[in-house]
Amino acid sequence: WTQWVNSPGEVLGAFGPDGEVYSKKGPMPAILAVPWYWLLHGFARLDFTVGMLQSTLLWNGVITALTAALLWLTAVRLGYRDRTGLVLSLLFGLTTIAWPYANQFFGEPVSALTLLLTFYGIASWLRRRHAGWMAVAGVSAGMAVTTVTAHAPMIGLLGVYALAGWWFTPPSKPEQDGTGRRMGDLVRGLAAFVVPLLIAGGLLMWYNMARFGSPWDTGYHFDSGEGFTTPLWTGLWGLIVSPYRGIFWHTPILIASLVGMVPFARRHHLEALCIAGLTALFVGIYSLWWMWWGGFAWGPRFLVPITPFWVLLLAPLVDPIMIPAEAGEMTVPAASARDRLARALAALRQLSAGSWLLLILTPISLAVQIAAVSVNYVNYEIALRTIFPTAWDNPLEFGPPAQSLADFAVGPVFGQFQMLRDGLTANSDLAWLWPMGNVQWLIVLIGGAVILTLLLALIQWWRAAGSARQQDHGALSQPSRTPSAIAWITLLLLPVILVAVWSGDVSRNQHYGEPSVGYRAVLEEICSTAQAQDVLVTIAPFSYHIPMNWMPVYCRDAMPIYGYATNSFTHPEAQLALDRLTRSYDRIWFVTGGLPVNDPENTVERWLADSAYKADDQWYEDYRLVRYGTPAALDDAAFRGLNLPLRDENGTQVTVLAQRTPTSIVAGSVLPVDIVYQLDTPPPADLRWFVQLIAPGGIPAALLDTAPADGYVPFSTLPTGQELTERAGLQLPDNATPGTYQLIAGLYNPSVEGAPRLLAPDGSGFVELGKVDVVSKSEFSSSQ
Template sequence: MSESQKTPLPSPPQIGEGADLGARRSGSSPTLGEAGRGLWSHRILGMLLLAGLLYSVYTFTNAGRFHIIDEVSLYGVTESVARRGTVDTNAIAWTQWVNSPGEVLGAFGPDGDVFSKKGPGPAFAALRAYGVTWAGRALGLKWGLLQGVLLWNGFLTALTAVLLWLTVLRLGYRDRTGMIMGLLFGLGTIAWPYANHLFGEPLSAFSLLLCFYGIVSFHHKEHKEHKEIRKSPFVWVAGLGAGLAIATVTAYAVLVGILGLLLAYYAVQAVWTTSPPSPLIRLQHTTFCLLPFAFCLLICFSLLGWYNAARFGDFLSTGYHFDSGEGFTTPILQGLWGLLGSPYRGVFWHTPLFLASLFALIPFTRRHRAEGITIIALSAALIGLYSAWWMWWGGFAWGPRFLVPLGPFWVLPLAAVLERDWEIERLRDFGRQTISQSPNLPISLGILAFLSGLIQLAAVTVNYVNYEIQLRDIFPTDWADPLKFGPPAQGIGDFAASPVIGQFRLMAQDFLANTDLAWLRADGTILWGVVLTGVVVVGFLIGLIVRWFGNENRATPIPNPQSPIPLILALAAPLIFVGVWLNGASTDPIYGAADVGYRAILSEIERDAGADDAIVTIAPFHYQIPMNWYDGKLPIFGYATDSMDHAEAVNVLSRAVDEHEGIWFVTAGLPPADPANSVERWLADHAYKATDGWYDDFRLVRYGTAAGDRIGYFDLDHVLTDDANRVEITGFDVPYTIQARQVLAVDLHFRLTEPATHDLRWFVQMLGPDGIPVAMLDTGPLDGYTTFSTLPAGEELTEKAGLALSADLPPGDYRLIAGLYNPGVEGSPRLRSERWGEDAITLRVFTISKTPSK
């Protein structure tokens, strides 16, 4: 039997029934309602201040950019769901072909689409941040979509700190202790650096703690009869947390199983104290009590099965590459040392505060035996699980990334140190609590907390990825297979090479070059508006928290619990700072300048693209620009120059050309008709180039497709010739009808009656009712990938051409003409028809009846 069972601890006062802090301090005798309002006003203010301070600090220290490719994969899912209601990550399909299969962040679906192998929970949870940022942009605010989502985990981690406070209260500790626990977790553990990443671990920490909180609340909530047990909302809370955890990482089912055992233990305990003595009835009541938890898990696994089927056509397929080496293949002692003691990833090096947690766990478990044993079991399960994982170190990461979910559970036992000598007495008249405690925080705990906070501050100040790269130069690395030699800095003798020390080395080497703060640029630029606002907001919130602590022991509450002003300020200050930060961070050069280069291309696509178009990119080092600034809903297919060597890319682009009316093709730093650009070469064979333009170092090519009904004409017997070249036009294909804003796709079928002696070029034009061209194309064969002088004679050939029709074409008759000219001769004369003597062939006359709206 636990200590809490021997001497039942009262649950935290509920609104309308709880303790009155003001009455306890002043000795007055307020009514029960006044007591509840006073306590909860004070408590809610404290929780808002805690969340606001942490969120402001996280925002202030956020880099505003990705660190690791894992983040890109998660954001790709969020973006796809928000824009188009799909779950693919085709926008970063190029990541599928990297050094090692184990480094691949996605997997191919049956049709070649790319899907993230990460659990869907974090990506779907981040939709809230995406929606808020999108709404801000709709109001004219210059907020980057990606940068707004990068603040999400900071918000979630702040909520986790508040949830930790609530858990502390459920175990019978004071609000003061809850505030301290929240601050220690939020600023003294690796939760801080990961609050600034788009990883799934912050959601894991929140969801597992939510499950634990629901179970503890169920246990400490007084149940007078079995009906109350069966209707307890806290079982639903626990089930929600369990489902979220599994939706984040399926392997967390092991941890949920441990938490489920704790819930079952408490359910049996509660039923036995409230139900009739019949074993059958008790079994029924226990089963009914656990049904909400089981129902939540059933829903979770059903949704995961649907998600897997939607991606890979198999309810059980997750996308992990177990056949390529992923799995639980590491000798467990090796991983155990790595996660706990190694200089590279040892948890106690990266968060010394957890050393105090080890000692605090003893008195904590004595007082809360079941909860303490559960924390030990959760820790053993998670550490054991990832000690055996093939990449237990988590790739390029800060500290033991996979142990982040244990953070709140390892901070929780410290409550037993902060309230070492305690006794709780429930005064039934007013629901009042009195707690006597040791007034001094142990000096050792303070030192460890300070040291831990300093380490986390170093982690967010300069970019730890830069030191990870340096480590690969210090220790053996094969960059063709970076996983070949495993993680560096494993031996205790390598402590000087630990990333903990490495952060300070980066500062000494070149602080500006290694900075990881959005408001401090590598060129020395400081965003003073962000800095000053952040300092004022953080300082203001710290001041309110200091007053809040003082209010714990004052006779008169400060501020007045009836006044809404402190609550409003606690809410408004962080939100104002977030808006200022987003506005400043949006100017980061990594995301391009407005109306220049890639961003100018995106603006043109948003303005001119049709709803059934698609975007194809060959810009693997600039993927963050459309992620941050593109507001449209067109699907994006992001490839590398050699992607068409892979059947999956061919399948996806073949489908894109069949299903979409237009293709907007973006390249970065590549010349037209680059022989290495397999994607453009493929498009030359399968799509119809209409326009080709440069935007600084970026290039935008617009293609049409053969979507829709088409009409073909053959046996034209038109021969175009000059003194040295003779080309027979044998037929053409065009759509039945045209309309403004589309790309008119034209197939020209031709044959060289004899080898060409010059490199001729095609011209295709649409002449308006007045005979003036309204659209035209000038191109070499196969969009410049070959020349006329190298084409075989006597073979049937096809040239694909596209004409981009303006959105404002007036109604009338439009004449489509085509022909050839010789740029190798002075004046670039056109070839003429042997039969008619004309220098162009009229292919078809189209009628536009009206200008369609976009």
Template sequence: MTTYRRYGLRLLIALLVIVYTLTNAGRFHIVDEVSLFALTESIILRGAVDTNAIAWTQWVNSPGEVLGEFGPDGQVFSKKGPAPALVAGPWYWLLRSIARLNIQIGILQGTLLWNGLVTALTAALLWLVATRLGYSDRIGLVLGLLFGLATIAWPYANHYFGEPLSALSLLACFYGLATYRQSGRLRWLWLAGMGAAVAVATVTAHVVLVAVFALYWLWVEGSNLWAARQVLGQEVTRVALRLFLAASAFGAPLLLAGGLLLWYNRVRFGDPFVTGYHFDSGEGFTTPFWQGFWGLVISPYRGVFWHSPLLLATPVGFLFFLRKHRGEGVLIAVLTAALVGLYSIWWMWWGGFAWGPRFLVPLTPFWVLLLVPLVQRLETGEWRLGRSHSPLPIPRSLRFTSAFLLLLAIASLVVQLLAVTVNYVNYEIELRQIFPTDEANPLAYGPPAQRLADWRYSPVIGQVQLLRESLRANSDLAWLRADGVLHLSTLVIGLAGLTTLLGATWGWWRLGAEPKEENLPSWPIRNLAPLLALLVMATWLGESSRDPHYGAPNEGYRAILAEICAQAQPADALIAVAPYDYHIPMNWMGGLCPQGIPLFGYAPSNLEHPEAQEVLGRIMQSYQRIWFVTSGLPPNDAENSVEHGLAALAYKADDRWFGTYRLVRYATPVALANSQNVPLDMFLNTRDWEQVTIWAVRAPGAVRSAEIMPVELVYQLDTPVQGNLRWFVQLLTAEDYVVALIDTAPAQGYASFSSLPVGVQFVEKVALQLPDRLAPGRYRLIAGLYNPEAPDPNRLLTPTGRDHVDLGIIVVR
């Protein structure tokens, strides 16, 4: 590869990365992104593949719309392929490593920049494909820019979906096969196989496209054998060996991907052939072909030509492309027919809340490649930018071609700018009001704006309406927030970097088709392009991380996460009932916690479902301490089934408010596995001779500092009790200094003594959180009751007049 080309590729990648960074929202748009991010997070932080952090999504829609599937033990797993999470893993790890240096960056926000890198690399690879087919570097640059800025690849560069990776991997497969056809070197087949493997591991349905690529490879091999039939006729063994090596180079990565998927399915669902899709609940290939085809290609709602007008020139370009590159042209045509046909009959062909036909994003680089003959005619005709000897006059046909392509490119650029500037989800919500549907049955949902007569309801037109209403209120730019805050540093540095790279690209273009290396900038200058892109990304991430959408430092949920991570132990788990705040731990927890803490995210009512009950039971057996977080819910809220379930199974240590969030610590029964009930048979009396008997206690005999210690008290009411008595349990030093305590109403606040029946035994489950660096030794464990409404002394007394009951000695090691 020439220095000239390498320099141009750097400029293209850096230019696109800056554009994508400046137009990134820094937030999720669609819950599908959340599912994929949860998988990425689990893999990197814990080496797991569950998405329990968003378990609540399993019960928000119909079975056909949920994003995951339950495993045999009730855990939630994403239906998404593992490749996007695995490939983005190093990027997530890098962001986490930076955050662990006490640099305040949002890991979620930084991860949303990943597909911008992937899409920029796809544009660069498209350039290489063009040069491999015999076109100039300047044509390659134009194709890369058209793909990166004038198709739906741009909006999806700012989403955390798998489609951008599918586009890159499929194009890599195409490039490998095309290069192998020319060179015959097996390493290019291996590259093609790797691309195919990643594509299948991203979306299993892409196996259909891989089959098309395999047929193309067989055609290449057949053509080569036919051309050399006279020479090879006497060398059958050598030919067979060559075919075997070629098949191995292409097939080995696919076999590895297949093995990965089988293992992935087995880990998730206990069956290597179960993918998690709910075909029995309405998902599947059930849409009439023409309905889906019309919707994906022509309809105002999702039609590809509405969302990427540039591609209107693709059929024209295809005719010219086919004349010069028949094999590759047929391959692209069959790939198009296969993928468009596949998703035309998919039950949700429109892709849910999305921008344009997101399932067709993987085809966009191929469709832009088909424009190469048109671009070549411009480059070799009148479009000789930077050349003083441009020939005149310009032929009329070329003038028309130039105007046609330029007009479509500008229109496409404007459409993509609308898509990334204004939050299209706002208009999707409006469409649901214009075209109402049965919210109780999303499977019956009919996509709106399907007729051409409904053109005014197209999301493209909708973006214009939102822009006219209020850019600030509908902004989808991280540097322009809805609250009026403008991140000026991001904008200034970004525009400065963009201007610099545009100038450098113009200088690169002016060097001509055969530049001399001595006319290029020095190598330090050439390497500034990636540094500029990194500077813009760092500035964007630094300023975007202050978005109040992700909480304020040392307040609310973030303060809770800081405390959890500061005290985290390997046997800890976090249960959150904050379904509208899932993004806060996703953004900060990875950088705060030295180790991954399993997070189980539920909505208040989710414990009504047997899968959630099964998981909660497993948590009680697998972890020693539970951190429980709620948002906007008071203690013992009647709708909070999760907290009620914890009260029945776990041992409560404390309960604190952090603004509108609560943090509760629980111990699990694990520490009591080897402990037995110790009989006490000690009763306590009020001043009115109301009597409560403590029959037994159960507690671990030995603990360590910083651990949480569960304690069970078996008691009964001997007489009716009128007052609202409360328990206290304390751990004391030899000098009667309190080192840990808990104060609670019966049943962790779900009952009152005045409501309890007489003569029935109850078990009170409490826990003591031991302080850090608690000195080893012997400590007294005591318990008692008091009436907060009675005058002091308000504690109940034993027959000997003591205001507490000694429960035993606890050894701290």
């Protein structure tokens, strides 16, 4: 999509040497989402109404949930209670910027998961000394680097953590001690870690070579200003303190992480140093980055990957909070509710200031995230560009607003609440609340039921965990019940049911078009008659989400799609790609949105007029569908001389000198026709061409009415005495009867009543260009 090569806010892609547009982002997030996409596509093939783009965007929600679960396991691995791990996972998922990014398809959630998994694998290896854990760490490290290449220093630091841990941490089992055994553990562990990392690095270099022609080229335009060019203190202020992107504004609970770092470091020296180093690398590297604010995003996007580590620092503050809850449980069944409450209150009074700070900040941080996921943050980003004037035409000047502390009242955090106040309906980003107050009650009811069921299951698990802990402490209790397999399957199916209901309901959202109207009608038409050698080219830069959402649903077979901006030919690579399309495909479907015919700024359509063969032109509301044939079918065709004049009663003469067309064509294809002609006298008016393919029964099977260069050039402005070429395309019906057809062409004057034709010497109103054999699709297929 070439409009993303020079988009406001951030240049999202780059041209490869072949003229194709490639994303600058790492490939791993897309690779991980492929199974999810295939699953959704399978449902779409079964005629379930599924918006592919809408539903694919749910994938990062799965990634974030996995990260939360992994955070739970990490806390337990470090020796904390199961309940503490659960609370940390909930804090991560509900009170940090991880929640808003679970709704977007940025790569940062994948970075968070892979970096945390690398940390978890190393921590497990240090305690178990099993090389398999280092293999897990190595694979996840490779995934992190292929998500964002800039994560390589973080992986290096995690490797240092592994070496330091091996040196300073004794094995958990005495039989694993001894210099020889420890060295063997180190060699096996390092090999298991490094090998998958090297493989991932090699694959990434191959990918860079394939898309940009160099193993070191990632697509970023360092020579154009993209790079580590921001003064360090500017980026530090922006990421940490500024109202626009300051992490503590967007995730207030992380203020408590600063306090939690001290007790965490007392218990886990190496892990604390590792997290501190990761923090320094993340904040330092992205403070220097030219677009440290992350473009159109919510909060400090680049700090999302470090967020689970900062939440882990809260473990020493969460753990004491579990004591009051357990104090009410650690008693005999006969104890009164008053005794239980007294025990809990006594334990609460013993909480540290840090734990109390966490309790205070949690609801505040939760409220910030609820506002972030309820309101479309893009609306306020655009509003900020009005409050703080922005150079929209220059992405390198598309700078961050609301940088001063004096601007805190207009920062995005407070801006989200202002938009809630001004009108949730107009700014809603909720799946169940659409514009004009249209509430999707099915999503509300099913979603509410799923959340309530999961909440009850969570309470049951919490009680079971408390019962198990009572037994560990020798207190009297009822035996805890382990959930049955049916219960686990039910709990796993509930989110699946919710996703299915959500996907079906949001597919009706008018933002993605209405069925059989506008762009969706265009796509339905294309996919109903698409052939293997078809390609789609679009000039609808503000509607790209519609074909991405519906083409995989409507088209049984994938069709290549190229999205261009109106001014794409300012990039020579765009012409290179289009030129290759005309040589590689037989038919081009061309779609425009919100543009008139022959718009002078539509450089792509102008190029197609000179390079392809227009067959027809249809309007669908504000969208236009044009079919073109390509020169590919003319590779073996030669020009045939004609030298046939056409005259009108006023003496105007045009001589048809030659023509070129294939001698045979398959039904359903576009027949390309070159007409070479010369104006012998200046034309008195803007004449128009008609070209027809006449079936054996004398009825036109395909016809075209056109002006020079598809209407870009008035006939009256053409020079006399020069050879000119008119390109025409004739779209044959799929059921065209096999046989020999007659190809004719002529000129007429639309400005005169009756639109009289220019006449050939034999008095007919056309010239015969030649004969064409039409072959049925089945006959053509059997001959291949």
